[in-house]
Amino acid sequence: MKRQLCWCFMLLFALGCAKRTRKMLIESPLSDVFDHRLLKTLGVNEQVLPEIVFDEHLKLFVSQFIKAAKDNGRDISQETQDRLREIKYVDALSIGPAPGVMAVCNRYFAMQETLLGGPKKIHWMVIEVLKSTLDTYTTDDPKKAQILLREVIFHELFHCFMAKGHLPDSTPGIMNAFFVKGDTRAVKEWDQLVTEMFSDKEMALCPDTSG
Numbered sequence: 001m002k003r004q005l006c007w008c009f010m011l012l013f014a015l016g017c018a019k020r021t022r023k024m025l026i027e028s029p030l031s032d033v034f035d036h037r038l039l040k041t042l043g044v045n046e047q048v049l050p051e052i053v054f055d056e057h058l059k060l061f062v063s064q065f066i067k068a069a070k071d072n073g074r075d076i077s078q079e080t081q082d083r084l085r086e087i088k089y090v091d092a093l094s095i096g097p098a099p100g101v102m103a104v105c106n107r108y109f110a111m112q113e114t115l116l117g118g119p120k121k122i123h124w125m126v127i128e129v130l131k132s133t134l135d136t137y138t139t140d141d142p143k144k145a146q147i148l149l150r151e152v153i154f155h156e157l158f159h160c161f162m163a164k165g166h167l168p169d170s171t172p173g174i175m176n177a178f179f180v181k182g183d184t185r186a187v188k189e190w191d192q193l194v195t196e197m198f199s200d201k202e203m204a205l206c207p208d209t210s211g
């Protein structure tokens with residue numbers, strides 16, 4: 001028998017990463033900052049899960065991230081993987097655009113009323129990459145640009161899959177809020193950076209954002 005579903009309401013919260021020139025915070029024009037935005041209510045009455053839309057290039061980083069997590073003892077469940085519905089370039093962010101925003105991991109949930117079993121909470125996630133701003137962080141060198149793009153996407157995937165926030169400002173790493181243009185650590189020490197990102201120490205330093 002076909003199961004009928006009734007969407008009763010939808011809540012949304014966005015875990016965003018904003019990239020701004022760091023001179024907004026300190027006097028350096030070559031640095032960037034990511035920040036969070038949390039829990040927004042849109043008042044949408046009906047909602048359907050978005051189709052899976054993975055950019056052909058960006059999706060490569062998803063499988064790399066999942067493998068890197070596993071290699072570092074952090075298995076990402078299939079259920080969590082399946083919650084990522086879209087990873088794509090956009091001309092404008094769908095939620096709360098702010099000056100300098102480079103990419104976001106938007107995390108959504110909805111209460112789905114079922115005929116049998118009562119309401120059920122479902123989750124999904126969308127990563128948007130604002131190409132125009134991304135280009136101000138990466139470089140004209142295609143090889144280095146690729147590495148820096150991977151750094152940005154790993155940052156977003158960590159937010160999405162691990163449900164974690166940022167490292168303290170004083171702690172360097174992929175999950176630090178500051179992305180410094182010209183920083184070569186991602187180019188020279190990528191494996192070390194990734195190992196540190198999944199370490200017990202950095203996992204404990206990044207606050208939980210699940211909900």
Ligand SMILES: [Zn+2]
Pocket residue numbers: 016017018034035155159166177
């Ligand atoms: Zn971030």
